[in-house]
Amino acid sequence: MERVPSLGIIVTHSGSTDSGTLFGLLTPYYRQLVERATALGWRCIVFAPRDVLRQRRTIWSWVRGKTGWERQFSDLPDVVYTRLDAPLPDDMAILRWLRSDGDVSFLNQPEVDEITADRWRAIQVLQSHPTLSTVLPDVALLRDELGVTQTHAVVVAPRYSIKRQVGAGYICPDGESLLLRLEESARATTRSYQSARELLEQLSVRFGEVIVEPYVEPLRLETCPLLIRALWQRDRTRQWQETAVMLLLGQAGSVTYQATVVGLLDRLASTLRQVLPHRYDALRYQLTNLGRVTVELLNQRAHGMSELTVDFIVTKVGDVHLHTVSTTSGLASVWKLATPTVAQTVSSHTLAYASTLLEAAASFSELTASAV
Template sequence: MPSPTLGIMALYLNGGKIEEMSYFRKLSQAGTRLGIRVVVFTPEDVDGATRTIRSWIWRDTEGRWIRERVRFPDIIYDRCRFQRNHRFQLLRKFRTDYPELRQMSRPLLHKWGIHQVLYKNKRIRPYLPETVPYSTPSALLKMLERFGLVYVKPIDGTGGRGILRIERAGDGTYRIQGRDRSRRIIAPFTVSDRQLGARIARFMKVGRFMVQQGIQIKLEDGRVHDYRLLIQKNGSGQWEVTGSAGRIGARRSITSNLHGGGSAVPTRKLLAMRFSSEETIRGIQEDMSQLAHLIANHIERQFGSMCELALDIAVDGKGRVWLIEINPKPAREVFSRIGEKETYRKAVQRPLEYALYLLKE
């Protein structure tokens, strides 16, 4: 009997490349050990007339990817990240044209939509920074009056792109810094309240934005930090926290993303830099884990079966845990960077174990 096939669905980038091929190679190698065949494809590779796809398959013996036409896979692992172009429309069409194909997860809403969904849950609500859609400069100023610090984010942004950090500096002035849509660092500058609307409008030419209460997460050296927690379905179909890691942003960066120059640190080590009590550190980690399960179960009730979620978490100076955002298509290299090899192995292998569980069911 042939091995079942897991189809990893991705999107081409400009230039015809596919993101995450290194991760897909590791999935393919793990799939060989577990008895599930892994193929990679995009909606552009699909031939609906023959129900086949021109896929990418990793050949370990040759150490390279080859192209091979195969039948539609038994189950699909969607790794498609948002793009503002025709490729994302093709992805939507594929999902509409083939609803019968078994999926390991479901597409979620943009950041503002997710915030609204999470806010409905009374147990999750205390973990959410206050967030509103961006409307007018005067409304932004009211948020700054309340909190002193806010973040302005594109509702469909990823990887720290297009985020502004605005902090009240005193004497009616505000300090702005951030990253543009290409992830380039925007050097800090100061504006008056009258200049604020015009200056930030330059960064908001495309798309919609939201304003989020800022949490003070700067370390003593001025760099920002947060925590990435990964929760996944295991081989029994149950949610389980795979691991977490701290992230410290590059100097002058308002985000901690590794792709933006950030570095990875074990969670306990980073917490110990700010809290001396072991009881406090243990309580924070337990709170993070409890939040992850609350969110995973709530998201599934709203959208249907999911495979994995990553939480970006901030911890303020009092030890309070805050949810910054969730990511349904998470990377997992952060565990490799902190030397947690077993956690990284689990993070790679669990989607395959869950796929096999679904196929048995």
């Protein structure tokens, strides 16, 4: 009897089975991915790191049943698709155990999540490439008062992704005081500080470790800052593909580079051509070139990956700055677009590359067996 290949999706549990968001806002996408993979002959499970029972080499997983999601014990999967927004050290230990002791193949190696969860570290890695070093922000860890007592405005944000849900801040001198504007989702608050030490304490409480970078005025549509998000994936031939490039807009007057997806970039090209006359085609080429260099570099440094999101800031004068990288934000933005064809393309690349990993593992096993 032919063995059925298995795919595991590692997520964070965030709701109940009745809520429809058992695995967060992407629960409907995971359901579609599982159903599509099952139709292609995969056995699919969904689980959180804490569901892995290492001593028993089994997983207390979720599977699709006749009436929805159901719990059952499952064997370790052949291939794992990691979808953790902010992996903790204990989570990383589980991922490494699955790889080393469980002989599990990863679409994105654990090192990818480890690098991208730490924005300061990610930028240090990217700065090692001469093409990227000229378009990256001058990010530093905020360790003392000197970091906020500058004559120019700066943006401050959490170093680690686990704290990024608390927003970001903008600091500028205001006479003898320092003005801090905190932005979180659609909310913004402003407060003046007489003491840099007091300001640092506030940032530490809110963000934990803090990174700081000089403020660069972004290109705006009316008063809304503009960012661009590119989702890159590897296909069955292991080649990198720019699956979706999306336009993001921030709140009116926002100064912390937080934004929400509004559409596919090429479908909004006419709007961008109006604000960037004679520059759009060159901009589009530059985005693709920088994105490809980024994914190839991180793929090398992290020992293998298949999916990465790259965010860019377009400045007021039309320059491109590489802002950040992520393993999760691109898929979330694709789902918000509510464009089924794009989501289907993403899942097709995911499953195609999973098949490639499965075939590679089988070939390695055959080679090892023949050598014994």
